[in-house]
């Protein structure tokens with residue numbers, strides 16, 4: 001078992017054309033350093049993966065590299081007493097698929113302190129339906145809690161709502177008693193977003209983007225996956241003491257603001273880096289994703305399952321805004 005070959009999606013950052021991304025056969029000797037070797041049952045596709053696979057953004061800090069920032073499966077070799085052979089585990093972020101061979105492979109080998117024990121009541125498929133997207137959604141809720149965002153303060157706007165992070169954030173926040181308004185570029189998905197808990201769905205194309213230092217205070221808080229002009233406008237429209245969790249840049253990396261929302265309304269922008277989450281917080285959030293932060297409609301966010309050979313095509317569709325929900329990756 002320990003010497004079996006396996007398929008992997010190898011990315012050569014510097015290459016062009018069909019040589020850039022290939023499915024190759026590797027053996028355990030090809031894997032990088034680490035105490036825990038895992039047979040990967042499931043991985044998943046995140047925006048960062050789509051950027052890495054297509055070369056649409058500089059994600060890889062090592063080349064060639066096996067892509068995939070998420071993996072879940074069973075330990076097959078271990079030098080860690082904490083994770084014996086046979087243990088079910090999750091690895092997300094930490095550098096997987098960025099500078100360390102990632103989860104788009106039948107096997108990974110990683111440092112033990114990247115590994116999370118599978119929470120009771122969760123399996124590898126559910127863990128990867130969540131993946132970095134679900135973990136990020138849970139972290140956003142935790143950021144809200146730590147900065148006193150209370151459901152009674154009013155509606156929360158979730159931007160990029162049909163995407164992986166967005167739809168899971170809608171579902172978790174709604175299950176926690178927040179009134180959630182979903183902003184989406186895909187109004188045709190309104191019924192689906194409402195089934196996940198959105199009280200209302202707004203069309204991104206019709207969203208007014210105010211430019212004054214302060215606009216009327218419409219939202220009690222926001223979770224933003226889009227960035228750019230939309231985030232700049234949102235910060236001006238948050239009620240006193242509200243929070244905006246800034247997560248993504250699907251619409252741009254710029255942020256233009258004055259200090260007015262901060263000094264006159266006490267508004268906070270809360271940053272979030274899921275890949276760099278401290279280990280104790282990471283372990284606690286995964287436990288919560290199996291309990292009080294478990295998205296009640298998790299199976300309804302599953303919109304597709306692909307193999308390694310289909311990853312280029314689905315990544316291009318994701319970057320073009322033509323996917324929604326969560327896409328599982330079967331690496332073998």
Ligand SMILES: NC(=O)c1ccc[n+]([C@@H]2O[C@H](COP(=O)([O-])OP(=O)(O)OC[C@H]3O[C@@H](n4cnc5c(N)ncnc54)[C@H](OP(=O)(O)O)[C@@H]3O)[C@@H](O)[C@H]2O)c1
Nearest residue numbers: 047160161162163164165184185248249250251272273274
């Ligand atoms: N900070 C972190 O740790 C962290 C972790 C995970 C993800 N992220 C970031 O969060 C964002 C979402 O990630 P994801 O995995 O959920 O990706 P995703 O599934 O592709 O979702 C992105 C969503 O953003 C919206 N969108 C796409 N292109 C857009 C554009 N040009 N302008 C405005 N909105 C656009 C779309 O939603 P609608 O059509 O519904 O509007 C799309 O479904 C990405 O920027 C990703 O890099 C950051």
